[in-house]
Amino acid sequence: xxATSQExxxxxxxQWRRLHLVARRYVASEVDAQDLVQETLLRxxxxxxxxxxxxxxxxxxxxxxxxxxxxxxxxxQRRINLVPAPDSELTELAPDDLxxxxxxxxxxxxxxxxxxxxxxxxxxxEALDHQFREVVMLSVAGGLNYREIAExxxxxxGTVMSRMARARRALRENLAGFARQMGWIRESRP
Amino acid sequence: MTxxxxxxxxxxxxxxxxxxxxxxxxxxxLDSCPRCAREAEIERTIGKRLGxxxxxxxxxxxxxxxxxxxxFGQRGQPEPTPGRRRRLLPFRWHRWLATAAALAIxxxxxxxxxIGGGDPRxxxxxxxELVVSDFEHFLDGGSRVELASADSRAVADWLxxxxxxxxxxxxxxxxxxxxxxxxxxxxxxxxxxFAIYDVNGIPVSLVAFAVERGDFDGMNEVRxxxxxxxxxxCRGHAVVAYRRxxxxxxxxxxxxxxxxxxxxxxxxxxxx
Numbered sequence: 001x002x003a004t005s006q007e008x009x010x011x012x013x014x015q016w017r018r019l020h021l022v023a024r025r026y027v028a029s030e031v032d033a034q035d036l037v038q039e040t041l042l043r044x045x046x047x048x049x050x051x052x053x054x055x056x057x058x059x060x061x062x063x064x065x066x067x068x069x070x071x072x073x074x075x076x077q078r079r080i081n082l083v084p085a086p087d088s089e090l091t092e093l094a095p096d097d098l099x100x101x102x103x104x105x106x107x108x109x110x111x112x113x114x115x116x117x118x119x120x121x122x123x124x125x126e127a128l129d130h131q132f133r134e135v136v137m138l139s140v141a142g143g144l145n146y147r148e149i150a151e152x153x154x155x156x157x158g159t160v161m162s163r164m165a166r167a168r169r170a171l172r173e174n175l176a177g178f179a180r181q182m183g184w185i186r187e188s189r190p
Numbered sequence: 191m192t193x194x195x196x197x198x199x200x201x202x203x204x205x206x207x208x209x210x211x212x213x214x215x216x217x218x219x220l221d222s223c224p225r226c227a228r229e230a231e232i233e234r235t236i237g238k239r240l241g242x243x244x245x246x247x248x249x250x251x252x253x254x255x256x257x258x259x260x261x262f263g264q265r266g267q268p269e270p271t272p273g274r275r276r277r278l279l280p281f282r283w284h285r286w287l288a289t290a291a292a293l294a295i296x297x298x299x300x301x302x303x304x305i306g307g308g309d310p311r312x313x314x315x316x317x318x319e320l321v322v323s324d325f326e327h328f329l330d331g332g333s334r335v336e337l338a339s340a341d342s343r344a345v346a347d348w349l350x351x352x353x354x355x356x357x358x359x360x361x362x363x364x365x366x367x368x369x370x371x372x373x374x375x376x377x378x379x380x381x382x383x384f385a386i387y388d389v390n391g392i393p394v395s396l397v398a399f400a401v402e403r404g405d406f407d408g409m410n411e412v413r414x415x416x417x418x419x420x421x422x423x424c425r426g427h428a429v430v431a432y433r434r435x436x437x438x439x440x441x442x443x444x445x446x447x448x449x450x451x452x453x454x455x456x457x458x459x460x461x462x
Contacts, residue, residue: 013254014330020251021244034252102197102229110235117239122247125240139205140241146207165201168233175236 007050012041015058021141022062025133026069036072040065059148062138066152103173116179124174132167135160191219196226204234245333314424315408317431317440320377322424325395325442328373328386335371335386345372349383349398355437357383357398360454366390367453389453394443401438406431415455421447430454 019040023033043064048056108116125133138149146164150157196219202208203216220227314322327333337348346359352374362369372385375397382399409420409431420431428447431440432454443450 016254017248017251017327017330021248024247100197102232105232113232113235114239117236118243121236121240122243136240140237141244146202146205161202161207164205165198168201168236171240172233172236 004048004050008045008048011048011056012044012061015061018058018141018143019061019065022065022137025137025141026065027072036065036068039068043068057148057151058142059144059151062142062144062148062152063154102169103176105172105176106179116182117175120175120178121171124171124178127174128167128170132163132170135163136167136171139164191215193219193223193226196220196223197229200226200230200233204230204237314429315406315422317405317407317409317420318422318424318427318429321395321397321429321431321440321442322427324375324377324382324384324397325427326425328384328395329393333373333375336373338371340369342369345369345385348372349374349385353381353383355381355383355398355400356435357437358434359385360387360396362387362389367394389443389445392443392445394441394445394450394453396439396441398437398439400436401433405438412451414451417455419451419454421451423447 016037019037020033023036023040024030027033027036040061044061047064050056125136128136134153135149138144138152139146142149144152146157146160149164150160153160196203196216199208199212199216203213206213208216220230336352337345339345339348340362342359342361346357349355349357349359349372359369366389368388370386370388370393372383375382375384377397377399380399380402382397385396387394387396406420409422409429412419412421417432422429427442427444428450429440429442430447430450431438433439439454441450441454445453
């Protein structure tokens with residue numbers, strides 16, 4: 001039993017920080033985020049069985065966390081930032097806009113651009129539709145690759161790929177919107 | 191490959207999700223198309239800044255400490271009250287209890303000291319805390335090497351360029367010891383050069399940064415081979431540090447202290 005506990009801790013420990021980073025994006029408060037991580041680990045611990053011939057990837061923990069978020073949403077006792085939505089696989093797998101030109105950005109020197117991003121990029125992320133925000137969040141905060149994200153979302157890798165591309169395009173549009181508000185981009189020509 | 195095709199695959203390319211042939215094609219296009227190259231650079235910068243900003247929000251993530259680990263010490267935890275979310279202990283209660291227990295220990299230990307009754311074992315030095323935290327952050331996946339290379343000179347050149355520190359790296363004694371790569375980081379708000387080695391399958395980090403007065407306070411001084419080393423332990427890691435010029439070099443590993451000390455003493459340096 002002690003060995004199982006130690007193995008579980010060895011598995012969980014490297015994911016501890018990333019679980020918190022993602023939890024903070026799923027729920028609105030720090031207290032809820034800590035509760036969500038604890039709930040995730042408790043569920044994982046109950047289902048953890050190293051004797052089984054299976055591997056426990058980081059994606060497994062995030063799958064459990066997502067399931068907990070869905071349960072919390074049902075309870076409606078928490079303010080959830082992210083509402084998992086039904087997939088629209090057909091439209092996502094046959095995108096017709098991923099090759100469109102990117103939203104224009106004004107010329108800025110590198111330092112100014114970084115400062116601008118540091119001030120606005122999280123707000124631009126938060127403004128994304130939830131299914132787009134989630135793939136970016138699992139990638140950036142969770143450190144998962146596309147295959148692992150597909151495992152968490154239970155969808156094909158192609159869906160993750162197109163969703164990520166759309167998310168990044170939307171993120172850029174949001175950033176351009178902020179830049180416009182701040183007077184850094186003039187209204188686009190007709 | 192056309193600009194349109196590049197735009198379609200740009201994000202999986204930037205995320206290293208494409209196979210090698212397609213990646214090479216896209217890279218070739220970017221090398222020859224300034225417009226697409228600029229778009230790629232903008233997207234790369236957005237991705238990097240987003241990652242950096244989100245990472246900084248994790249600076250206050252609670253420590254994965256013994257009390258956390260103890261929650262999973264045994265199966266058969268208390269079953270949840272029906273209709274309520276399952277918990278081992280209500281989280282805030284748990285924190286209150288931990289705080290109260292810590293307070294009791296501090297008060298007890300203070301009393302013990304005042305009455306002269308004991309010589310409590312000191313905790314790790316601040317220096318050891320700093321470098322071990324950085325090592326754990328790296329191993330926990332909080333950051334990755336920015337340059338993967340086993341070439342000590344190339345890695346040292348990269349670190350000198352990126353940190354402006356006059357870093358001199360050990361040349362590992364192959365095949366026992368191997369340089370894996372490096373990254374730039376900050377230790378105690380000081381720019382630092384971080385290199386990671388594989389010593390018989392065990393990771394060893396070597397971090398260099400500008401030395402400041404009081405850095406070695408609370409560490410044990412050890413004289414070996416005419417040089418002074420400072421040694422400490424923190425959360426199961428050995429820390430061995432020495433000073434070279436204006437920089438302090440600190441090695442961190444789960445290797446035993448003597449092995450880590452031997453490793454630092456036997457490695458030659460790339461500019462020696």
